[in-house]
Amino acid sequence: MVIKINARNLGMSKFNKNKKGMKKVLLIILGMFLVVSCVDKKTQDKPELKVKDTKKLVDGFRLLENNCFSCHNPNIAVSSKIAPSFAEIKEAYLKEKVTQTQFEEKLIKFINNPTKENSIVKGAIGKYGVMPKLSYNDNQIKAIAYYIYNMNVGTANWYKNEYQKEKENLSKHKEVLSPMQEGKALVMKTKSVLGKNLLGAIKSKGAEGALVFCSEKAVVLTDSMSVKLNAKIKRVSDKNRNPNNKATGSALEYILATKQILKDGGKPKPKLITVDGKQIKYYPIMTNKMCMQCHGKPKADIKPKTQRKIDLLYPNDKAFGYTENELRGIWIVETDK
Ligand code: HEC
Ligand code: HEC
Known part of the structure; x- marks a missing residue:
């Protein structure tokens, strides 16, 4: 009972x-x-x-809405899905008798390391490809787990009766964030939308097709996110592919310092600087396996077809030769103070 x-x-x-x-x-x-x-x-x-715990439910829903629903569409009636629904995921995860704590642990394990070995939803990887790695802390994943475990997110009924109410409820519970957390939330949201579009493009056109997508859409997308989120947000690198993404000044200094920290075995940390009444925040962007098909070693990781497209679109490309877990570049988030 x-x-x-x-x-x-x-x-x-x-x-x-x-x-x-x-x-x-x-x-x-x-x-x-x-x-x-x-x-x-x-x-x-x-x-x-x-x-x-009402607060935990609000936190969980907010994280799902901002970071997960871009790929895990809450409306199961849509035809072109790029990821399994949370109802499907919940069913697979709760197949054996699983407590809330065990569910949290499973989710933390998968999100921190979304690999074939950690995948529980049968056939999901074959159907949709591997989920990109997104970085969340354990408390955030626990709030997400709490929501999924206790609510029927992803079912047709939930979408019809609850989704709209949940969104209205969010505006009543404004989140209190530090400036760095606020910037990070913008980065995560942008990342999930970029990830969605990249994943969709790779799926339908392969890496070389997705590459054209990136070159045409990546900048436009981050721009439109900036407008939507009321902040300026962009990606730059010391070894940039697009000439417009070249890191200079204090951004370049931050990149070089962060590379040194990584070399010494430390953990990269975001940074806040204030210039002319504006807050400028830097967040490291690390590589993972998924990036290698376009930023890895030529021939070994980047297929000849993809390489030809890169050469054509970016004759001065410097963004290759990476391995996993390296600093690929940084996000810069600029907001009025
Ligand atoms: C860029 C698209 C994208 C975003 C954003 C995304 N996912 Fe996924 N997710 C996928 C895809 C694709 C799969 C199916 C492949 C797989 O299982 O690895 C998946 C599968 C999963 C699974 C099932 C894993 C399994 O056992 O097979 C869980 C759990 C999950 N996602 C949770 C989340 C959560 C929580 C968020 C938000 C914090 C999120 N995802 C955001 C694309 C995404
Ligand atoms: C399908 C190919 C493809 C994949 C996969 C890919 N990228 Fe890129 N990346 C590009 C292209 C093309 C650009 C240039 C976009 C532009 O013109 O603005 C780019 C640009 C970037 C930039 C901006 C700086 C620069 O060099 O211009 C960063 C940072 C970046 N990618 C990081 C990543 C990371 C991290 C991953 C993996 C999580 C990844 N990319 C996966 C193709 C790809």
Whole structure:
């Protein structure tokens, strides 16, 4: 027997202000818990009997909306899917009896290292290709896991009845972020949209076709994201492919310093500088396996067909010869202070 108690359905947010009311609800819930555990001993190994953490649900939904739905379309009725729905994913992950904590752990394992070995959804890689690596911290992934575990995200019903409400709910819960976290959120959002388009292009046209997509669309896309997100955002590199993406000044200094940190075995750190009342933030961009088909070693990683396109589009290309986990460049996010 499982009793689902949804904090928002109970209007818990109101009770939060009213301690007495809160206590009453908790007592009722405790009472229900006692009754249930006396009546049916078997339910004791079902840990889901507690009031849901509303804040965690909001955080989880926000992260999904900003970072995941670009590829994992919440509307399962769309015809051209580029990734499995979260309903499919949840079903595969919960096939065996899996607790919330175990689900969190599985999700953390996969997102930190999205490989064939870690993939649980049968046939997903064959159908969609491997998911690009996106960097999230464990707390963010836990909030996402919390939402997926407790809500029916990705089902037709959820999309019809909940999705719009969840979005409205977000605007009521403004996120409080430090300037660096704010910049990082912009980068992650842009990345998920770029990733979606790159993935779609590779899937339908192969690396050499996607390359043309990158050269035509990457700049336009980051520009349109900047407008949407009310900030300037771009990518630059010391070894740039597009001449417009050449790092100069303090950005170049930051890149060289970060390369040294990596060489000494350290962890690259983002950086904030203030110039003329503007906040300028730098975030490292690391390579992974997926990048090699266009930025790796010529011949060994980059196919001749792709190489010919690169030579044609970028006669002064310097963005090759990389291996995995190297600094490929940086994001620059510029906002008014
Ligand atoms: C750029 C597109 C893209 C974005 C953005 C994206 N994914 Fe994925 N994801 C994929 C693709 C493609 C697959 C299917 C291949 C696979 O399973 O690796 C996938 C599969 C998954 C799986 C199933 C893995 C398995 O066991 O096979 C999980 C879990 C997942 N994504 C979670 C997330 C979460 C959480 C986010 C947001 C933080 C996210 N994804 C953002 C493309 C994306
Ligand atoms: C399908 C080929 C392709 C793949 C795969 C690819 N890139 Fe690129 N990348 C390009 C092209 C083409 C450009 C130039 C885009 C432009 O003209 O603005 C570029 C530009 C960049 C830039 C901007 C600086 C520069 O050199 O102009 C960065 C940073 C970058 N890529 C990082 C990555 C990372 C990290 C990955 C893997 C996660 C990756 N790319 C995967 C083709 C690719």
